[in-house]
Amino acid sequence: MQHEITEQGPLLDDSGRLVERGWARTPIRRYDRDDIAPGWWRIKEWDYYAVLGPSFGVAITVADLGYLGLLSASWLDFETHQEVGDSEIVPLPRGNFDLPAHPESGAVRLERRGVEVEFVPTSDGRTVSLDYPSFDDGRGLHVDLTLERDPEVDAVVIVSDWEANRRRFYYNMKDPALPARGSITLGDRAEDGDEPELFGVHDWGRGAWPYTSTWYWGAGGTRLDGVRVGWNFGYGFSDREQATENAIVYDGTVHKLTDVEFHFDDYTESWQITSPNDRVDMHFEPLFDRDDVTNLGLLKTVQHQVFGHYSGSLVLDDGTTLEIDEVVGFAEEVQNRW
Template identity: 45%
Template structure:
């Protein structure tokens, strides 16, 4: 049974999750001051990933308590190559001032010559990046505007805000731990990124992004699985968010399909990974309700490993193409062929 969140503060007066469940808008209000755990245990991040058929850009600004991070990844899907560079900040513990809402407040962060900004404008979300030292001095800079088209699905008022994935998740035997996450799919992108003096244009008809907004207090040792894709199917914005692996998801999972601005809630989705490889053999995905069945053909594994004894992170974010079908809430079936996206396995001790 998937429980739908009601409106109100995210945390109760003891700093614990007031309600676990899912929603399609930001109905619960996050307040860092209400968190019961120490500042060094609070994890907050904003992450954007924007893909065209040829290239992609991923930007991260994260305040994970005892470690901050500014991250830039440039993906060349045609060449099956990528460059990722991260700049670490020691013990920010809230000083990076990440917003309490996914819909308000700008993020501006700079360190060691790398500058990242996420701004809200009348036209959408503006991503700014300037990294002169990227890839041994090749440099990377530019701006992308991500637009959220209004929902026009049947039963929705014209111009209404599109649905998103929202989930509030507790953790077993850790009453002060929680994860409040929002994923916004189908963000059409326009603008230009210059890498090594070469401009790359992002056209809103073929370039789409996802926004991952996370706030919470995590337990120490976790493995998560996440998959996401956005694009056009039959001329309409289409995307999905799937995942599992951490926290107590008995109240709600994060699995949703989005068609023309409207969310269709799924139950559990299982990731079937090939043994011994991440970017070789295909992955498959199935849901227990029979509504999500997909094959994923890998193109590129953005692999990263950090081992600082107490802190450890092993990441495999694999980019590729999804093919299969989904069944919507009304029982209609949509066939998917070669939809660009990613799936990942991340193991963290932090």
């Protein structure tokens, strides 16, 4: 059953449980970190941006995981099939990053050892800026991008919890196809970000998570006959009885999907992504695996974020079939002990 949340109000009740589970077209439930019942070590908050074009891309994360904070960036080269990543670790942030309680209001600003990042909402989108002088052994990575977003259009929002403990929850908004423009510079290589095929993905997540979890997530975006289309696929964690986060966003409107499944034997070999009602039939051809392992004893994350090309078909609510042909995106498996 897919339950749509349509009324504004608090996210949590007085006991720290979700007031309502389901999906929404905008983050209309009010998140307040002070309302969360578990301690700071269970609270996980992040903002993630991936901006992808046919030949290059960049991914930037700011995360407060309680035990540690993370500021990370990756340069993605889809022509040479290579990735360069770097990160700064902040011990025990415990909410001191002051990440905003709503994705459309409040900026993310963080500075760590000469690295500066800023995500700022605007009236028609948001700016994504990064100054990372020490990136890639001193080559330096500099990002100055504007992502378009009409506040009246739909996003993919999910409000879910865990059946084993209803005080563990996840509140998340994903924008899978934000037209982008601006500049990305790695060392002496400057990329023009004004090409029409450049799209951004925004992942805004807030919640109280169990110690162990695994998730699968994939997204991409393009234009078909001048119309913007994006897709978001995700599963593997929390109770999805009321809703999934699977959706197509076509011309600013969410077309809701039920379940999807990723089929693969090896991260760098071909994937198939399907749904039981045949509304998703996508082939994903990997270019490279941005694999990363963080092991700090009690904390461990094993990430395989695979970048590649999506091809196949997506079916809208009215039965219209969209044909996708070699669109850059990603699909991932992430295992957490946090």
